[in-house]
Amino acid sequence: MRAAIEAHDAGADVALVSKLHPTRSHSGAAEGGINAALGNAAEDSPEKHAFDTVKGSDYLGDQDAIEIFTAEAPGDIYQLEHWGCVFSRTPDGKLAQRPFGAAGSPRTVFAADITGHVLLHVLYEQVVRRAIPTYEEYFAYELVVDGGRCRGVVCWDLMRGGVKALGGKTVVLATGGVGRIYQATTNAWACTGDGMSMALRAGVPLKDIEFMQFHPTTMYPSGILITEGCRGEGGYLLNKDGERFMARYAPNALELASRDVVSRSEQTEIDAGRGVNGSVLLDLRHLGAEKILERLPGSRELAMTYAGVDPIYDPIPVRPGAHYQMGGVETDDVGATELPGLYAAGEVACVSVHGANRLGGNSLMETITFGRRAGKAAAEQALSDSAPADVPESAVADAERAIAELVGRSSGERPHAIRDELGTSMLDNFGVFRREEKMLRQREIIGELRERYRGVVVEDKGDVFNNDLTQAIELGAMLDIAACMLEGGIARKESRGAHARPYDYPTRDDESFLKHSIVTWENGGPKLGYKPVRMTRWEPQERKY
Numbered sequence: 421m422r423a424a425i426e427a428h429d430a431g432a433d434v435a436l437v438s439k440l441h442p443t444r445s446h447s448g449a450a451e452g453g454i455n456a457a458l459g460n461a462a463e464d465s466p467e468k469h470a471f472d473t474v475k476g477s478d479y480l481g482d483q484d485a486i487e488i489f490t491a492e493a494p495g496d497i498y499q500l501e502h503w504g505c506v507f508s509r510t511p512d513g514k515l516a517q518r519p520f521g522a523a524g525s526p527r528t529v530f531a532a533d534i535t536g537h538v539l540l541h542v543l544y545e546q547v548v549r550r551a552i553p554t555y556e557e558y559f560a561y562e563l564v565v566d567g568g569r570c571r572g573v574v575c576w577d578l579m580r581g582g583v584k585a586l587g588g589k590t591v592v593l594a595t596g597g598v599g600r601i602y603q604a605t606t607n608a609w610a611c612t613g614d615g616m617s618m619a620l621r622a623g624v625p626l627k628d629i630e631f632m633q634f635h636p637t638t639m640y641p642s643g644i645l646i647t648e649g650c651r652g653e654g655g656y657l658l659n660k661d662g663e664r665f666m667a668r669y670a671p672n673a674l675e676l677a678s679r680d681v682v683s684r685s686e687q688t689e690i691d692a693g694r695g696v697n698g699s700v701l702l703d704l705r706h707l708g709a710e711k712i713l714e715r716l717p718g719s720r721e722l723a724m725t726y727a728g729v730d731p732i733y734d735p736i737p738v739r740p741g742a743h744y745q746m747g748g749v750e751t752d753d754v755g756a757t758e759l760p761g762l763y764a765a766g767e768v769a770c771v772s773v774h775g776a777n778r779l780g781g782n783s784l785m786e787t788i789t790f791g792r793r794a795g796k797a798a799a800e801q802a803l804s805d806s807a808p809a810d811v812p813e814s815a816v817a818d819a820e821r822a823i824a825e826l827v828g829r830s831s832g833e834r835p836h837a838i839r840d841e842l843g844t845s846m847l848d849n850f851g852v853f854r855r856e857e858k859m860l861r862q863r864e865i866i867g868e869l870r871e872r873y874r875g876v877v878v879e880d881k882g883d884v885f886n887n888d889l890t891q892a893i894e895l896g897a898m899l900d901i902a903a904c905m906l907e908g909g910i911a912r913k914e915s916r917g918a919h920a921r922p923y924d925y926p927t928r929d930d931e932s933f934l935k936h937s938i939v940t941w942e943n944g945g946p947k948l949g950y951k952p953v954r955m956t957r958w959e960p961q962e963r964k965y
Contacts, residue, residue: 421543422788423592423755423765426795428550432802436547436554437573437586439610439890443540446596446608447787450536451718452649453518453528454788455781456493460510461517461526466490468524471958473782476522476678477775478917478928479960480628480936480953485753485771487956489782489789496788497529505542507531508715518652518715520780522678522965526652528781533647533718536784558584559890560614561823563591563622563762564815570622570761572811574819578890581883583819585811589802592794593619593749593764594787598901599632600894602742602851603843606638606645615768617897619749620904620941624757627770627936627951628747629901630908631918633778634852636682638741640699642726646719646738648780650704651675653715657686658701658735659694673965680777680918681965683740687852690739701735740852744783746774746918747908750938755794761801765794772936775953776917827889832877835892838869842895846902854909854921863906870899900941907946908937930960 421442428434436442457469469490474481501507501515508516508530519526531538547554557578564572564585572587595615599607620626636657637646651657657675659665669685670677677685686700704712709732712720716731723729723736748770755763755771766787773786802809849862873896880888914929915921935950 421547422791423594423795423798424552425543425546425550426792427592427799428552430796430799430803432799434552434799435586435588436552437558437560437575438554438556439559439578439614441556442547442554443544445540446611447536447784448540449606449608449645450784451533451645451647452520452652453530453535453781454497454539454784455520455523455527455779456497456529456785457490457525457527458494458497458515458517458529459525460514464525464527466493469493469527472522472524473773473779474958475963476777476779477773478777478963479930479934479958480772480775480916482772482954483956483958484954486773488753489771489773489786492789493785496785496792500539500542500788503542503546505531505538518649519676520648520652521676521682522673522779523676523781528649528652530649532714533649533716539784539788555586559893560595560618561819561893562815563618564811565622565759566812566815568760570759571809574811574815576823576890578885581886583816583823585816587809587811589805589807589809590761590763590798592755592798593762593768594766594791595768597745597767598898599742599745601842601846601898601902601905602632603840603847604638604643604739605742606635606643607742612894613897613901614894615764616749617900619757619759619762619764620900622759622762623940624759624762625750626747626901626904626939627750628772628775628908629745629904629939630912630937631746631776632742632905633679633744633746633918634683634740635743636679636686636740637702637738638743639722639727640697640737640739643741644722644726645743646702646722646736647716648679650702650716650719653711654707656703656706657682658703659689660696661694665689665694665700670965677965678777679780680920683852684920686740696737699737699739702738703735704731705733705735742847744778746770746772746776746778753793754797755790756797763794763798765790776919823889826892827878827881829877832875833872834879835873835876835895838872838876839891839895839898841865842869842898842902850906850909852920853923854919855923856910856921859906859910863903863910866899866903866906870903873899904939904946907948908939911948912937934960
């Protein structure tokens with residue numbers, strides 16, 4: 421939505437395409453806040469924000485992109501506020517800011533604990549205000565590539581059925597992540613890596629795709645996100661003995677260490693038998709009812725509804741869960757990809773500002789700042805392009821043929837069993853901790869699942885709201901991305917950020933692996949290469965919290 425607004429305001433003819441209604445985007449699950457160096461709660465600056473982000477990335481983030489990001493974030497926050505984002509405020513009327521993990525200053529702007537929800541609705545208001553046409557419940561199936569350029573997208577119309585083509589002189593991918601590859605995830609059912617897979621098939625590389633962030637506080641057993649804002653407001657993590665165990669792993673930052681550190685610490689406690697039924701406990705009781713009701717009402721409601729726990733009186737059972745894909749479609753700092761006419765922004769993209777580990781609060785800010793930059797760049801390119809934005813009839817015919825073949829199959833395996841096996845095996849073999857033998861086995865499993873996928877059957881033969889069909893297509897995307905993740909992970913023989921190999925390569929190896937993994941799709945499978953990290957001001961140093 422931010423890209424569409426910016427492209428419209430730059431004078432382009434814009435349409436928004438989404439497989440969901442726009443306000444149902446998974447950004448609504450981003451609860452805790454959005455980062456910008458406003459300095460309202462303590463001394464802060466874009467330079468401090470940039471250093472924290474570089475350090476948090478375990479020095480794999482591209483520092484030029486990070487500096488752009490942190491410099492432009494404050495202006496974007498003020499624009500959102502002027503558009504109507506009802507952020508929480510201090511008693512003197514300034515935008516309130518709370519501490520988040522691995523931040524050198526309290527810089528997370530928030531709207532209680534429903535920040536993403538507020539942003540979604542304000543941006544949608546701006547889309548409606550501009551009368552930007554919105555093709556909702558259009559399932560993007562394939563990028564249109566003609567004459568070496570991206571010329572639009574071919575979609576399946578979920579509401580009415582049938583293949584529909586939307587031509588465009590430029591296309592911005594903003595399709596989110598791929599957390600549903602894992603069984604235990606905070607991600608919505610729709611987060612299946614569609615955009616990454618479409619770009620990969622169109623010849624565009626994925627960058628740093630092995631880095632999947634596990635959020636430390638996903639509710640047990642549902643996997644629903646409990647915001648980092650709970651710890652930012654002063655919540656504790658306890659083991660079964662009531663011990664505040666983070667003192668052992670991050671003695672200075674404690675619960676506000678970076679997410680990869682906290683997740684590994686929790687998993688270590690659980691593996692050592694100091695957990696509670698496969699979880700640890702998030703304790704908010706000492707914050708008091710008034711603070712919980714004012715600052716964390718959404719988290720309380722989620723805990724009461726889905727765990728049967730009122731955090732005013734009892735701790736919430738939590739565990740690490742797949743949360744955010746740090747890697748994605750490789751872009752430059754205005755979202756442009758290697759394919760002329762194709763741009764990407766948000767979780768689907770890799771600029772890279774997150775490197776090997778994302779700081780909480782940086783993802784919502786990334787969607788706004790780089791969504792805006794990508795929208796402007798795409799509009800400028802489209803306005804300077806005199807060629808017609810026509811979709812070749814062959815692109816539509818190819819999509820119709822492929823979908824007809826899938827729907828027309830009368831026997832075979834239903835996709836859900838393959839999807840379940842992918843989720844459980846990825847969690848077992850490519851989770852918080854990674855071992856060589858398990859990753860090699862997972863690569864074999866993915867190969868076997870991809871082979872079975874060739875024969876899947878879609879039982880629903882109808883055109884209207886055919887979820888059987890779309891879930892089968894989504895499964896294909898997830899299997900492609902999982903194969904790429906394993907290729908990057910097996911080859912990265914070090915521990916860096918979210919890629920932790922404590923049993924064979926427990927330390928970071930800057931000499932061999934201070935570089936981005938670049939995966940392309942060739943001859944029906946992933947091919948791995950590398951590119952250097954772009955450094956500006958900060959040399960790598962040991963990362964402690």
